[in-house]
Amino acid sequence: MLNLPANVVTGTPRIEKDRIGGDLVIVPVRPYSRDMGRCARCGEHDRPYDRLPARRWRHLDIGCTRLLLEHAPQRVDCAEHGVTVAMVPWARRQSACTRDFEQRVAWPGVHAPRSAVSRLIRVDWKSVGPICRRVADDLRSQRGAGLFDHLRSIGVDETGCRKGHTYMTVVVDHDRGHVIWMHDGRGQKVFDLFFQALTPARRESIRVVTGDGARWIDECVFRWCPMAERILDGFHIVSRATDALDKVRTAAWREARKTGTAGKGAKDPVKGARRALLKDPGRLTAGQKAQLECVANTNETLWEAYKLKERLRMILRQTAGEAAPMLRQWAADASLSGIKEFSKLGEKIDRRRFDILRTIRSGLSNARLEAVNNRIKTTIKIGYGYRNLDNLIALVMLKCGGLNLQLPGRQ
Template identity: 55%
Template sequence: VAERVKASMPSPFDGLTAIGVDGTSYRKGHTYLAVVVDHERHRVIRARDGYGRDVFGLFFKALTPEQRASIKVVTGDGARWIDPCVAERCPNAERVLDGFHIVSWMTDALDKVRKRLWNQARRDGDEKTMERMRGVKYAVLKNPGDLTGRQSEAFENIRSADPRGQLYRAWQLKELLRTLLKHPIGQATTELNRWVFRASHSRIPEIVELAKKIRRRRPDILRTIRLGYSNARLEASDNRIKATIRMAYGLHHVTNLIALVMLRCGGPDIRLPQPAI
């Protein structure tokens, strides 16, 4: 059915200007589908078993030179294999990092700070600090406006939980990074430079290491802010794909799953047969 519908539709690769790439697991053991989304038409245009540079390269090989030349923006996470693949196959396109993944780098570093401080307090037998840090795990990772009452109370204990204020300062840097992504490019450029300076001089090992990564990816981050693209459409498609995977439980071949994904997320015009009048 999917092949018949595909044959009746115009090529989904014509007129591409902005695409997003991501991987979604469909089976235990790190088994992934590589998914490519058309941002402008809000639909999945490619799904293939596997993940990585070689699989993404197969997508570009399926395009004509004219179709590759029309692509101006490629969004995705910070995976290292995306950049060289785009540079080789689609040199006219601008590489855009997804804002969600940029913030996730910071939240991962923040959680490492929390774990280190908790383990240090446990090794030292500091029951007072451990008591104050209870409930902080989710409070520091959530946005301030999304905190529950108990999390807000735990958040107020952050400053006193660590004498050197490492956790609180790391949380401040997380909030600064999250908010600067929403500012105009001129303001964001200045704020990002300040953020990198503050983070690299914070004397918090996890944040200093992250500052090196942010400094290295600064051009990509500023391009993300300037162009305003994100992987929000791809993340929405990913949720629908996961629902499709649950529907396809029991299918023996991944090709059947891919066909079902394209039928549900590829935007086909499926017309049910009508009774003869």
């Protein structure tokens, strides 16, 4: 009934009062003798050193009552690690909570902001991040180096967090749709660290590297896995067009405001149409369709820019043979459109035309790459308050790293 961890010998539970008069259930526990006297860092059996005063570990609540496990831990003298507190089977090293309790915190931790988790489970909000990190480290070490086995196509991206003040480099395994590596910072030096973590055989197994058009990606791929094909991410190409379209929209709205023809706030046809313009046309609501129609009738430049963006998206869905002439035509039309943002983009796309065709030929599903990318971004938003970047990385790993995070008792 108490859902105590397996592998412990339990004594008689007792009830105590906490500082504010609430009930606490205290259960004295100890490991089985075969689990006693092990170093917490290497797990080896060691010589006993001494015994520390009793400590408590927070375990899963019983109903609304907190439950604490109580044990006076032994210290052991490890040949390698010196005098350390012995391992206890119910908790991770240097944690005041049981493994089950930590899973219980980490699971909602990847879905909800930590303030919500903190209230739901009655745990200090500052400990949510470190708990997620311990769980992620543990799950990752269970997977061992296997995380980097059989890599075939990988993607690299830099993601801004904290309103773009900090950047993270994220590496995704496209075949499994998982984040496999993440590091704070961006650029060539950071991406080098990823390749340094791989054995030469693992580097050689990589056949495809996707990413945006940044030169540092080209350089790293050339240096570390020259046999791999370097491909541009389809969604990065589309997002360039989307960014250009948004700039055209902002300019149009400013112009309308200057001439006094703008509506108020979101009611203005141009300002209010932002979502409608940027969204996939297949998923527009009736209201958004009407907004687009209004743009088509009132703002020629913006409508032209919108059509260019949609055409580019359609081209990326064609086969490479069909796309080649369409892409050339698109680049020419964009360059001559007279819209500054799209003229520039047209030239850029013309320059990287063959890279884009390679993207199409690779058959990597753009929608899937984008979905993984979006999942990473939402997780980073959830971890917005995390001061410690390692905790944030742990959060992304738990949510997008393919780690098997389960609620306690539901394996």
